[in-house]
């Protein structure tokens with residue numbers, strides 16, 4: 021695996037992009053460009069911070085209690101979920117239930133394929149492919165790439181290719197923790213008249229009748245068959261976050277609320293008050309089946325606007 025020094029020799033941009041070594045020797049990219057600041061760990065291809073320069077509050081929530089350790093997922097930022105979402109289901113390749121929640125991409129060391137500046141933005145591409153660990157779980161013929169464009173807006177593009185000779189079935193998500201001032205005041209637009217599975221009510225299939233979703237308790241909802249952008253109005257921070265997406269038919273909304281936040285050691289009892297997860301995904305019946313030599317692209321964009 022490349023060290024921070026190796027990566028700096030190839031890709032550092034003075035005053036803009038530097039690779040450094042974080043906790044437990046995990047290598048990360050630190051970005052300070054005229055348009056934004058950001059931090060990205062190779063562990064999980066995990067973006068832990070991104071903030072446009074003219075924005076006061078962080079856009080991504082990162083848990084102060086997060087572990088940063090090999091084999092463990094970072095809590096906050098944008099965990100990359102692949103090749104299954106939640107517990108592994110019978111439908112995802114191999115009919116095996118082995119492997120941890122949300123797949124192995126978020127605990128894998130990714131490789132930097134490319135880094136450069138594009139105007140005021142920084143463009144970083146990371147990739148990973150099969151290893152003995154993924155083969156043991158039945159995933160051999162895949163390759164994944166994550167492309168980040170970090171500027172005044174954030175663009176994340178995830179490409180998964182089937183390099184094997186059998187169909188590749190997978191789920192995926194960009195499990196984005198959006199920092200908000202007060203989740204009880206937040207209004208989410210874009211999910212009206214959309215079906216979802218209520219994970220806190222035995223996965224019952226329901227329809228959101230209201231145009232606007234407000235959160236009043238623990239919420240864990242994969243919305244299905246939706247390509248809509250989501251706008252998160254956050255009066256406490258006097259801003260709105262606009263989350264666009266492409267190549268994604270599932271949107272997950274998650275907040276553990278006071279009921280569950282404290283049960284998660286790397287989150288703690290109060291953390292739920294600072295974020296809402298809005299995730300571009302392809303999961304459950306929206307899972308992807310790729311023929312040999314085919315690829316699928318899923319992308320999301322995040323921008324920050326003042327609340328009028």
Ligand SMILES: O=P(O)(O)OC[C@H]1O[C@@H](O)[C@H](O)[C@@H](O)[C@@H]1O
Pocket residue numbers: 093106121122195219240241272274299
């Ligand atoms: O604790 P994890 O594995 O990061 O998962 C957090 C949450 O992620 C959400 O996307 C799931 O819908 C939830 O069910 C899950 O609890």
